[in-house]
Structures are given as structure tokens and as C-alpha cells.
Amino acid sequence: MSYVDGFVAAVPTANKEKYIKHASDAAVVFKEHGVLQMVECWGDDVPEGEVTSFPMAVKCKPDETVVFAWLFWPSKEVRDQAMPRIMEDPRLHPDVNPMPFDGKRLIYGGFSVVVDA
Structure with a gap:
């Protein structure tokens, strides 16, 4: 069964090109170790919430942009063997x-795919 690692981060907007290079360089490594697809998304319609939101979750500052990303693995087993x-x-x-953002505010987790339509 497929497996996904998901990430949300706040990246200084001025570091967009640095972030793209960082992610592109990392993608080469991840793909060599079994990732089928790596997707990095730069927020352009990410509203502030009243109770919860992506910006609130990563304590996004006015000069930062929310990034949403995921790694698509063939299975959790492949991911667990590759990660070390x-x-x-x-x-x-x-x-x-170097990470062009504050890694302490990075949110990540692993997820089993339950619907793939």
C-alpha cells in the first residue's frame, strides 16, 4: 500500500528561489532512495483562520509564505528502509x-493512503 510523508512550513517569502533549489536538490536524493513523487507547493491562497489554519499551525509571519509538500512512496516499508x-x-x-526556513516550525507526518481516486 502506498505511503505519504506530508509537510507544512513557513518560508521567508524572500527565500522562494533558495527554497526551490533546496527542494530540487533534495528531490534527487529522495528519488534515488525510492520516492515515486515529490511535490512542493508555494502558497498563494492560504487564508488565515479564526480557530485553525495552515498559517496558524506554522506560526507564519507577515513576510513568510506557507509551503505544503508531500513525498509519495510505494510503501511504508520502502520509506522506513530509505529514511536512515x-x-x-x-x-x-x-x-x-541548508534549510532556507525555520525548521523548528516545520510540521510533518507519515500517512497511509486510504483513498486514491
């Missing part, structure tokens, strides 16, 4: 590919 190797890959080391 991915995290050790020197191409993802912060000195080589």
Missing part, C-alpha cells in the same frame, strides 16, 4: 543544502 540512508546522505547536510 537519506538522513545520512551528505548532499542533505546543512552545510551543503
Whole structure:
């Protein structure tokens, strides 16, 4: 069964091109380790909520943009086997590919696919 890792982050709007390069470089590594698809989305219609919202969840500041991303894996098993190797890959080391956003406000999680229509 397919598996998805999902991410939401607040990225300084001025760092959009840096973020795209960061994600593109990371995509090469993830695909080498079994990711079938990596999608990175730059928010352009992400409303503030009154109770909850993407901006509230990541404590998005006025000069930041919400990013929504996901990795599509063939299975949780493939993902679980690949993740330790991915995290050790020197191409993802912060000195080589620094995160152009505050990683402390990154929200992520793994999800089993229950509907794929």
C-alpha cells in the first residue's frame, strides 16, 4: 500500500528561489532512495483562520509564505528502509543544502493512503 510523508512550513517569502533549489536538490536524493513523487507547493491562497489554519499551525509571519509538500512512496516499508540512508546522505547536510526556513516550525507526518481516486 502506498505511503505519504506530508509537510507544512513557513518560508521567508524572500527565500522562494533558495527554497526551490533546496527542494530540487533534495528531490534527487529522495528519488534515488525510492520516492515515486515529490511535490512542493508555494502558497498563494492560504487564508488565515479564526480557530485553525495552515498559517496558524506554522506560526507564519507577515513576510513568510506557507509551503505544503508531500513525498509519495510505494510503501511504508520502502520509506522506513530509505529514511536512515537519506538522513545520512551528505548532499542533505546543512552545510551543503541548508534549510532556507525555520525548521523548528516545520510540521510533518507519515500517512497511509486510504483513498486514491
